[in-house]
Amino acid sequence: QPVVTQPPSVSGTPGQRVTISCSGSSSNIGKNSVYWYQQFPGMAPKVLIYRINQRPSGVPDRFSGSRSGTSAALAISGLRSEDEADYYCAAWDDSLSGPVFGGGTKLTVL
Amino acid sequence: EVQLVQSGTEVKKPGESLKISCKASGYNFISYWVAWVRQRPGEGLEWMGNVFPHDSDTRYRPSLQGQVSISADKSINTVYLQWTSLKASDTAIYYCARGGDVTAMDWFDSWGHGTLVTVSS
Numbered sequence: 001q002p003v004v005t006q007p008p009s010v011s012g013t014p015g016q017r018v019t020i021s022c023s024g025s026s027s028n029i030g031k032n033s034v035y036w037y038q039q040f041p042g043m044a045p046k047v048l049i050y051r052i053n054q055r056p057s058g059v060p061d062r063f064s065g066s067r068s069g070t071s072a073a074l075a076i077s078g079l080r081s082e083d084e085a086d087y088y089c090a091a092w093d094d095s096l097s098g099p100v101f102g103g104g105t106k107l108t109v110l
Numbered sequence: 111e112v113q114l115v116q117s118g119t120e121v122k123k124p125g126e127s128l129k130i131s132c133k134a135s136g137y138n139f140i141s142y143w144v145a146w147v148r149q150r151p152g153e154g155l156e157w158m159g160n161v162f163p164h165d166s167d168t169r170y171r172p173s174l175q176g177q178v179s180i181s182a183d184k185s186i187n188t189v190y191l192q193w194t195s196l197k198a199s200d201t202a203i204y205y206c207a208r209g210g211d212v213t214a215m216d217w218f219d220s221w222g223h224g225t226l227v228t229v230s231s
Contacts, residue, residue, distance in 0.1 A: 001173070032216065033216065033217070035210075035216070035217040039155075044205055044221035044222065044223055044224055045147075045155065045205070045207075045218075045221055046221070047210070047217065047218065047219050050210060050217055050219075056219065088155055090155075090216075090217065091216070092215070092216035096157075096171065096172070097169065097172075098157050098159070098160075098169065098171055098215070099157045099215070099216050099217065100157070101154055101155040101156065101157065102154070103154045104154040104155070
């Protein structure tokens with residue numbers, strides 16, 4: 001089973017910049033596009049970033065994605081209370097022949 | 111507007127069968143992959159498999175092959191996820207999700223609201 005690792009939790013104060021890391025391998029993040037999803041409690045996930053650093057329409061430019069080697073990161077600048085949610089990275093995994101999700105990171109806005 | 115409307119909450123006993131559905135609207139149904147994604151209580155997201163309604167090409171997570179069945183009925187724009195013998199470990203919220211663009215299987219731009227399945231004796 002491919003493994004993509006995220007920190008279980010991160011926190012920040014309003015206005016701060018936070019980064020959520022996502023560590024994978026050469027069979028997923030290292031060679032395929034990375035995606036980020038945001039999920040509020042009791043709600044379905046929503047795509048936040050696609051193809052490493054692209055934002056769907058309606059997603060604020062406070063959210064940005066990047067990749068370096070077999071790791072990726074989601075940065076949130078100008079943190080707001082409404083950003084408090086779970087965040088998942090994902091990438092196609094060649095060994096799985098399907099997308100693999102990270103374990104998710106709970107963002108708390110203090 | 112793309113919409114994926116899923117069937118309602120299910121409570122079943124171990125060993126029972128179940129088929130849940132996801133009805134799509136607002137786009138050309140046969141041109142996009144539709145996936146099922148599982149979320150067990152308090153856990154993360156797990157891709158289960160997907161189907162391409164145009165020709166019913168179906169792919170499964172290897173560990174779930176033979177455990178579930180995914181199908182599509184393009185006459186009614188609906189995708190299904192089916193079990194023949196449920197286990198307690200199948201307790202989860204099941205989301206259907208549309209591929210992010212035509213032919214995409216690696217990301218999802220629209221999600222259903224989720225179907226809660228509880229399996230308990």
